[in-house]
């Protein structure tokens with residue numbers, strides 16, 4: 001079984017994003033970038049499927065600027081067999097990304113596609129569901145457990161009321177939640193080995209997908225700041241202030 | 250121009266997010282119909298028809314919809330889409346699951362988790378864990394939108410609107426329901442509660458969450474948690490508050506033994522009043538807290554319970 005894992009280069013999760021002075025966007029100059037944490041979980045799951053003898057090949061794919069090859073190398077170092085870079089300098093929307101990924105799904109014919117549930121920059125939480133729709137596949141989103149057997153994948157999903165398990169016919173699409181696994185770190189020898197693994201580059205505009213924007217960003221601004229609070233001395237003062245000043249209890 | 254809101258429920262209880270999402274949808278400025286898809290929906294249909302501003306209710310009552318499988322719900326919504334310019338759902342795990350599927354099948358973008366409606370095409374939404382707010386304009390002729398319910402008010406009541414049955418049944422066979430593990434709780438829902446008290450890694454284990462129970466009982470509060478507390482298995486996943494968990498905006502939020510990582514703040518910093526209890530005076534949670542108490546939680550929680 002071949003597994004395709006789309007990954008995204010995003011701001012490092014420890015870094016607090018700042019808005020540009022001209023309010024056009026978030027300022028990413030000299031900001032530390034990394035693989036989207038949910039994509040790390042997706043790669044890890046694919047590698048575990050391979051280690052378990054269920055997956056035969058793990059292919060990582062990213063859509064983005066040249067620099068995102070860094071994250072593909074990380075995926076290769078973690079254990080992916082090959083990588084595909086769909087190169088573009090445009091900031092694409094989830095629908096575009098899903099359409100480009102659908103082309104790769106057509107080429108590679110993976111039985112399982114594992115994506116992150118959400119990119120921590122756009123906070124969209126859309127691409128996996130869109131890809132599933134465009135490729136006519138079933139979807140198991142927000143997965144905390146994935147079980148592949150007999151042409152079916154059982155996916156346990158983190159939902160608002162608890163956990164729901166669904167069975168999907170393969171081929172299918174899964175998106176990862178935080179509790180699916182704990183991603184490993186790449187070892188130095190594996191990082192060296194990754195440099196020799198295949199990484200194909202395809203120009204995004206060669207795939208025949210209309211990439212015209214569907215959303216225009218009017219402006220980006222900072223959220224309302226909370227005004228500074230106070231440190232109370234003890235529980236008695238806290239309760240008193242909540243009653244008399246804040247009037248919330 | 251007409252708007253269709255897809256209701257969120259568990260076949261028995263209508264989620265409060267639905268009423269707030271209808272509130273958001275009315276701000277678009279067009280008539281709002283509501284679709285309820287599920288099983289045994291008769292009582293709930295009446296309830297939805299009585300939410301102020303609802304023009305009509307469409308009820309798709311069939312076992313195929315009982316578990317909100319995204320493939321079937323998306324096909325159902327798609328079949329109704331030609332009548333509507335705006336399709337709107339709550340950004341709950343249900344809405345987040347099927348709505349992007351609808352958008353892709355319609356070949357339109359989805360605008361996720363809006364917190365404000367500027368006009369029928371233009372919306373505000375948080376990005377980068379709420380560290381920036383983007384104003385975005387949809388250029389598609391049809392809009393597919395999910396709503397962050399905590400940013401909108403509950404609607405009032407009205408005399409019931411018309412209810413129409415939808416007989417079409419979509420059964421994709423791509424997925425099927427296996428099982429559900431519902432978290433049972435007597436407490437108010439996290440996203441609906443006026444008071445939320447959350448515990449973090451500082452709670453040390455699941456048993457210690459009982460220190461929060463007495464306080465929650467006295468305040469009628471829901472109990473939440475940080476990711477670290479969920480990952481460590483102290484409490485179930487559906488209690489996680491944050492960027493990638495639940496978003497809450499109660500009148501009072503009490504964070505206990507939580508450091509205040511940006512991902513946690515993203516889920517609670519719009520609360521009206523924030524209290525933080527943490528033994529580390531430098532914990533970032535104090536930067537957003539209205540009232541901070543630097544103390545050992547094991548000392549002050551019992552004190553707090555008896556002082557209330």
Ligand SMILES: Cc1cc2nc3c(=O)[nH]c(=O)nc-3n(C[C@H](O)[C@H](O)[C@H](O)COP(=O)(O)OP(=O)(O)OC[C@H]3O[C@@H](n4cnc5c(N)ncnc54)[C@H](O)[C@@H]3O)c2cc1C
Pocket residue numbers: 013037038120448449450451452474475476477478489490491492493494495505506507508509510511512513516526527528529532544545546547
């Ligand atoms: C992709 C991604 C998504 C994430 N999504 C979320 C999310 O949705 N929600 C979320 O919460 N996190 C999320 N996180 C995790 C987040 O980055 C933090 O790791 C997490 O919030 C930390 O939880 P915590 O504050 O409980 O633990 P810690 O950071 O370990 O803090 C524990 C705090 O407890 C205090 N403490 C310890 N003992 C006591 C005591 N006896 N008395 C008083 N205080 C005490 C300590 O001083 C410390 O400040 C996400 C991370 C990633 C990468």
Ligand SMILES: Nc1ncnc2c1ncn2[C@@H]1O[C@H](COP(=O)(O)O)[C@@H](O)[C@H]1O
Pocket residue numbers: 005006007008036038039042061062063064094097114115116117118119120122123124125126127128
């Ligand atoms: N540019 C991209 N390249 C490859 N995969 C992506 C890209 N954008 C999003 N994805 C995938 O889609 C998931 C969800 O992203 P989003 O829908 O943007 O929140 C990510 O975790 C990735 O797995």
